[in-house]
Amino acid sequence: MKTRQTLDTRFARETRFEVRPLTAAVPFRAAQETQLERLKDRLLRRQLDNAPDAELNAPIRRAANEAAAIAWTTQFPLLLLPELFEEKTRDARRQFEKQTQIRVRTHNLFAEAA
Numbered sequence: 001m002k003t004r005q006t007l008d009t010r011f012a013r014e015t016r017f018e019v020r021p022l023t024a025a026v027p028f029r030a031a032q033e034t035q036l037e038r039l040k041d042r043l044l045r046r047q048l049d050n051a052p053d054a055e056l057n058a059p060i061r062r063a064a065n066e067a068a069a070i071a072w073t074t075q076f077p078l079l080l081l082p083e084l085f086e087e088k089t090r091d092a093r094r095q096f097e098k099q100t101q102i103r104v105r106t107h108n109l110f111a112e113a114a
Contacts, residue, residue, distance in 0.1 A: 036078060043085050055096070056096050062092070063088035063089045064088070066088055068085075
């Protein structure tokens with residue numbers, strides 16, 4: 001046989017508070033995003049103009065996008081972007097040089113084997 005249980009359904013007094021949206025933050029962040037994109041484009045253009053090899057363009061563009069994405073998550077993205085981009089570009093160039101050396105060595109090994 002089933003027994004019925006009654007539940008006590010008393011709730012605490014309702015708490016009310018006022019929520020105010022931060023309207024000033026949205027336009028400022030949007031303006032900052034535009035400035036960040038302009039700065040990224042300017043830094044990217046300078047790096048691409050100095051790139052010795054056209055194959056280096058894609059890694060440099062990727063470095064710019066990664067640096068901008070990381071900078072955007074910080075409190076001062078415009079301040080940090082140039083240094084982050086410089087670091088990412090240095091890493092991209094180093095990786096490209098390493099890949100080039102591997103290609104040359106591999107080519108030489110195949111040439112000797114043939």
